[in-house]
Amino acid sequence: MSVDISQFHQVYFEESFEGLAAMESGLLGLSIGEPDNEAINTIFRAAHSIKGGAGTFGFKSVTDFTHIMETLLDEMRSGQRMVTREAVDLLLLSVDQLGRLLVATRDKQAYDEDAFNTALQNLQAMLAGAQNSPVAAQVADTPALSATGWRVTFAPQPHLFMTGNDPARLLRELATLGPCKVTCDSAKLPAFSDFEPETCYLAWQIELNATVPEAAVREVFEWVDNDADLAVTPILPPPPEVKPKAEEPVAASEEDKPAARPSRIRPARLRRGEADAESPEAQATAESASAANAEQAGGTEERRSTERRSTERRSAERRESGGGAAGAAAGGTSIRVDVEKVDGLINSIGQLVITQSMLMALSDNFSVDDLEKLREGLAQLERNTRELQENIMSIRMMPISFSFNRFPRLVRDLSSKLGKEVQLRVLGENTELDKTVMEKIGDPLVHLVRNALDHGLETPDIRLAAGKSASGTLTLNAYHEGGGIVIEISDDGAGLNRQKILEKAREKGICGPAENPSDAQVYDYIFAPGFSTAAVVSDVSGRGVGMDVVRRNIKDLGGTVVVHSQPGLGALFRIRLPLTLAILDGQLVRVGASVYIVPLIAIIESLQIERGAVESISNQTEIYRLREEYLPVVRLHELLGIAPASTRLEDCLLVVVEVEGRKFALLVDELLGQQQVVVKSLQTNFRSVAGVSGATILGNGAVAMILDVGGIIRLCRERAADLPLLPPSARVA
Amino acid sequence: MSAQMVTSGLGSNAVLGEQFLTFILNDEEYGIDILRVQEIKGWEQATPIPNTPAYVLGVINLRGAIMPVIDLRLRFGFDAVEYSATTVVIVLRIKNLEGLERTMGFVVDGVSDVYNIPAGQLQPPPEFGGSIRTDYVKGLAMVDEKMVILLDVDHLVASDMELGESPEEQANTDSALVE
C-alpha cells in the first residue's frame, strides 16, 4: 500500500512557520547569560519538530540545517553551552534563513544557495568552536559473509512483559529471516502455586539457518537487549577462523571548521556587500553578511546608510518573500477558530431555524389577530440574526498581538543598525480586531515604527547630553474606545521638528506664505499628499512609502491617524479604526430628497435649531452657539451638491459630530431613525469618493451613501478656506 | 423592463472575441465585446454620488452589489435626453489597468443586436488630428451597410476612474469623440 504524504505538506509548512515564530520570540526573550531552561526547551522543541517533519517529508536541506540549530539548542538546554549574545544573534539569523528556505521549499522555487551555505557554515563553526562534536560510535563490522546461520540464545529477564514485549512475537519475527529450529528452556519455571503470570521464566535457543548478516539478527532483538540476555554466535562451516574487525571511530571532520574562518570571510563580503547595496538587485548574501558584520563589529557612520538601505531591502524581502517567521505566518489565508465559537454559531443557527419555522407556521392561515405574534416573531428574528452576526464577527476577531509580534525583532535589528538603544514596550496586545483590518494595518504600523526609530529617537550620546536616559522607549498600545480600536505608537525621542516641517510645507505649497498655522496643524502637514517626496525605494512591489500613504491606507480602512508632539519629549501617533469594516450603527438622515447615513459613533447629539443661536462669521460660514460652545455649521446639501428641502435654517436639524477632537454641526432636513447597516464599498466597482466612506442597501432596496464625517469636514475646509477652527472650549466673548 | 441575461447566439462560424452587442446612442450605432456584457437591465433611479461628474448618475443595488451607473450620452458629450421605455442599462464587466474587475452599468438609448464581426473586417479608427480621443475606439466596421463604432470598454472607463482627477479636468479631456 502506498500513501501519498504530500497532502500533509501544507499543514507541515503552516506549523513550521508557527514554530519559527515561536523560535524567534523565544530567542528574543532569552536573557543573555541567564538561561531560562524552560524557554530554551520551547525553542528546542520547535526546531526539533521542524526537523522531524522535514525528515519525514524528505526536505533534506531543511533537515540538515535544522539539525545543527537543534544541536546548538540542545547544548544550551543541557548547560553545555552558554547563552551568549553571539549565539542568539546567529540563531536569529538562522531562523530567518530557515524561513526563506521553507518558503522556497513550499513554493518549489529556487532560493539563495550562497546565503544558505554561509548560514550553515556559520552554524557549524559555532558548534565546533566551543565544543567538539561527539564521536559517533560505529557498529562493529560483522564477519557476516562466512556464516551460514546463527545460534541465538535468548533469555529474557523476568520483567520482559512489562515492557510490552512478547517473546512469541520476537521469535516470529526471527523466523521471517529464515528457517528456525527452536528449543525452549523451561528450567526457571517454578511450581504452579508460585507461578506469576506476569513474569517471564522461559528462555529459548534458536538455530537460524540463513545467510543473513548478524546485524539483521540483532535487529530483531533490538528493543529488548537490555531486558534479556542475548547471545548470537555464527554457525560456521569449518574450519577458517574469522577475526572480528576493530571498531573505527568516525572522525568528526566536517564539523571541525576553525572558528576563525567565518570572521575572515566577513570583511571581504562586507566590501562586496557595500558595492552590491548600490545595485538594485542586492543579494541576500550581501545583506546577511553585512548584517552579520554589523552584529559583530557594530555600526560605523560610513556604513550606516548602506546598512539602512540593506535593512530596508531585507525587511522588504522579508515581507515579500516571507523570509522571516512573522512574514510567512501573518499572510496566511486560514484562521484558527476556537471550537467554542463554532459551537456558538451552531447554536445561533439552530435558534434562527426555529424562529423561521415559527414564522412560516404563522403565515399559514394568517389573520389580523396574529399581528402581535408576528411582531414578536420578527423581534425574535432580529435578535437571532444579531446574535448570529456577532458570533460570526467574533470569529474574524483576533488579538492585535499577531500584528505586534513582528516588532520586537524589527526594533532590535533596526535600532542596532542605527546605533540607537531602544526599549520596546507593548501594551494591550490582547485587544481584538478584525483579521482583515489587522492585516492591512500592518504596513502602516511598520512604517510608523520605523519612522519613530529613524527620526524620532535619538542616539545615546544625544540623549545623554539632553539629560535623558541613553536608552529610548518606543511604546505600542492598543485599546478599545467608542466602538472602535485605538492604536498608539509613541516614543520619548526628540519630537517633530516644527520649523523644518513648516519650511517644507511652505516649499511644497501645502502652506501658504502668509498663513500662520498652529502647532497641531503644522504637525498634521506630514500627512499631506506630496509632503514626503523621499524616493526611498524599499519595496520591489512598488508601494510608496510616506506618511500620506499611511494616512490613505488607514483612511481606506475607515480609520483616522493624528500625531501629537512635544519638542524634546517625543511624539505620539494615534490611529483609530473601526472594529470591523462590515457593519456600522448608523443614523439615517434626509438631506434634500436623499437619505444618508451618519455613523452613530461620531454623533454627540442631535437637536432642533434655535433661532438666534446661529451667527454668521462671513457670508460663507456660520457658527451655532450650543450652550457654551461654538460649533461651525456644515451645510451638507451644499457639500453634497443636492437641492435642499428648505433653506430656512429653522426648518432644519443639526447633528452634532466630533471629529479628531473637534465638534461640528451638520445641517440636515430630517432625522430618520437609527439602524445597523452593512457597509458596502464604493471602491469595488467605482472609486473612493471624498466625504463618503461607503454605501449600504436600505430595507426598501435603495442605496444610501454612508458619510465619512472626517472627509466631510475636510471638504468643508477646502471649500471655505477661512472656516474657523475653534478649540472645543471657545466661549462667548 | 425586466432584467435579461444576454445569451450569445453563436453561429457555427463564431470565434470567441468577435461577437459584439450593438446599441444606439444619439442615432449612432456602437458595438461592444459581448463577452464583457453581464446583463441588460431596464433603467432605474440611481442614488447620486456626491461631487461626481454629471455623467455618473449614481449607484444602484444590483442584487446586493453596489454598482455605478454612467450615462454614456453625457459621457460622450452629447446632450441629455429624457429616458424612455427603450432606455436600457448595459451592465459590463470592466478590467482596469491592474487587471481588477469592476461591474458598471451604462445607460444607452437602446440595444440593437448581436453581430459577428471577424477581426479582419475591423478598420482602424480614423485620425482626426490630435484633439480627439480614440483610445477607447477599437475600430470601425460595416454591418448591413451601417457603420458600427466598436468600443474598447476597458479604456473607456479607465480614464474615468483616475483618483484625484477633478470633474473639470475630466470634462476637458473627454469632450471630443470619434464620429
Next chain:
Amino acid sequence: MASILAVDDSASMRQMVAFTLKGAGYDVTEAVDGQDALTKARSKQADVVLTDLNMPNMDGIQLIRELRKLPQYKFTPMLLLTTESAGDKKTEGKAAGATGWLVKPFNPEQLLATLKKVLG
C-alpha cells in the same frame, strides 16, 4: 481491528501517521501531547501506543511512565518515535517502560511494518 493511540504535537506528523494507519484498517485515536494522550488512553483502550518524544505538557517518556502505572496498560506495546539515534533517550525510554522505538524519519511503509511486528 487493533486500536492505536498516536501522540505527536506536530499536526502534520500526526495526520500522516493517522492517515497511514487508518488506511491499513487500524482504528486511530490522535492526541496532541502526553496529557491529552493520558486522558484519551483512560477512556478508550488502545492496543498500541505510538508517541513522539518531545512534546509540551508531558513528554513521551513521562507518558509511558504514567501509562505503565495503569493496570490496563501494563503489557501494552508502547513505541517511542524518536529522531535521535543517540542511545541515552532509548535507554531512558526503556527504563520508563517503552517497548521499543521507531526512528524518524520513517516512511509509511516502515510504520506499518513496525506495527505488524508489534501486533503480530
